Amino acid sequence: MSATTLARNESMREFPSSIEAASSAPSAGPSISRKAVAAAVAGNALEFYDFVIYAYFAVYIGKTFFPVAGEFGSLLVAVATFGVGFFTRPLGGVLIGAFADKVGRKPAMILTVTLITVGTLGLAATPSYASIGIAAPIIVVFCRLLQGLALGGEVGPATSLLIEAAPPGKRAFYSSWQIASQGLAVTVGGIFGVTLSLVLSPEQLAGWGWRIPFLFSLVLVPIAIYIRRSLPETHGGDTERSGASIVSAVFRKHGRILWLGVFATASTAVASQVGNYMVTYAVQVLKLPAALAQGSVLVGGATTFAFALVGGLLCDRYGRRVVNMLPRLALMLSIVPLFMWLSGAPGAATLLTVSALLAALTAVFGTAGLVQVPELLPIAVRSTGLSLVYAIGTSLFGGTTQFVVTWLLAVTHNPMAPAWYVVAMSAVSLVAMWMLPESRNVDVSR
Incomplete structure (x- = not known):
């Protein structure tokens, strides 16, 4: 018997009752209405919108807060600061994930909206480096x-x-x-990017225009908090347990699923961040107009929204593993030829096509991964376990992607650098995904 087969069998033994459960097993908690689904994902969309619009305006943010010399200097520092936001994700996963397993899902979801609002307000209101010096960065x-x-x-x-x-x-x-709402956030950010690029001069966009999308999100915060208060609760929690004991249980009892999930997340995190990076790549490397570059974000976001839902339907029909692996393999084999085509003939057709294909494949396997891992975790530690998988994976791989790609482009002057990085991370994720068991028939009420 091969080592891979042994590893898969061991993973399945880790959750014997779950893997053998019938597909018709009941879900925990009350049935959720369409309105409640909308409430859950609306807050998620707002939070991801606040986070990703930084990437869309990284060129202008870099010049505002990080006046470093050189063509790539301020941009490198700006995208490094974008990556900094990923490194507190594991801490948030530990603290807020355990909080959700201890006291319930709804209070944790209200807390996250509140925290990201404070961060967004600070970004929108901070004066430039020229105004207040080192305090700005x-x-x-x-x-x-x-x-x-x-x-x-x-x-x-x-x-x-x-x-x-x-x-x-x-x-x-x-x-x-969840993934679809992230696509929605990207789409709205893309609309802002295209609109501002068309109606403002480059000087106005660099001076103050980039702040407008951040200010817009602040208007929506009270709505997001209000609708999240109406959500049903699906897990009453266990106030007798400490947060530390919940986190310890994840690492001690379910460490295998945790780390396989992290490495399975690698290609999702990298591919999605390469998609977000397309604006900077189009302007800095391909020398395309800013409005067209922002259009790639709009196309990518709309495609993510649609294909995330397609991925969910496919997972429910054919299972998680096949939908996780085949699109990753397709991306691994196609990304280099796509970037060769893009760099050889930069323009609207090539940029938008590559952005759409990258987003579509990433959305399908990203959706499969997001459901498979939590289904393999028991309800008592599900929120903490998934938070850790997502936070660690996106921090290690997604959080460094824009900096690594920018550095590779600056050092090698090879426009294919982003594509080869996606290939490498896809290979890592395929190995990890092969070792994760199927989870479609798991009873998630346990």
Whole structure:
């Protein structure tokens, strides 16, 4: 018997009762209405919008807060600061994920919206380096850390709630709205980017225009908090347990699933961040107009929204593993030829096509991964476990992607660098995904 087969069998033994459960096993908690699904994902969309619009305006933020010499100097520092926001995600996963397993999903989801609001307000209101000196980049870094803390604790409780309250046979579709809402956030950010690029001059956009999308999100915060208060609770928690004991249980009893989930997340995190990086790549490397570059974000976000839902439907019909692996393999084999085509003939057709294909494949396997891992974890530690998988994976791989890609481009002057990085991370994720057992028939009420 091969080592891979042994590893898979061991993973299945780790959850014997779950893997053998019938597909019609009941979900925990009350049935969730469409309105409640909308409430859950609306807050998630707002939080991801706040986080990702930084990437869209990294060129201008770099010039505002990080006046470093050289063509790539301020951009490198800006994208490094974008990455900083990923490194507090594990802490958010530990603290807020355990909080959700201890006292319930809904209080944790309200907390994350509040935290990211503070971070966004700081980014929108901080004066430039020219105005207040070194205090400006310090404040920006702190705000990114706070946003990362909030997002690290968002995915676990929100996804757990959707999975636990979904009707039998529809768990993947319900949880797919998590990824779909991120696509919606990207789409709205893309609309802002295109609109501002068209109506403002480059000087106005660099001077103050980039702040407008951040200010817009602050208007929506009271709505997000209000609708999240109406959510059903799917896990009453266990106030007798400490947060430390919950986290310890994840590492001690379910460490194998945790680390396989982290490495399975690698290609999702890298591919999604390469998609977000397309604006900077189009402007800095391909020398395309800013409005067209922002259009790639709009296309990528709309594609993510649609194909995340497709991925959820496919997972419910064919299982998690096949939908996890085949699109990853397709991306691994196609990304280099796509970037060769893009760099050889930069323009609207090539940029938008590559952005759409990258987003579509990433959304499908990203949805499968987001449902498979929490289904393999028991309800008592599900939020914490998923939060840790997502936070660690996106921190190690997604959080460094934009910096690594920018550095590779600066050092090698090879426009294929982003594609080869996606290939490498796809290979890592395929190995990890092969070792994870199927979870479609798991009873998530246990």
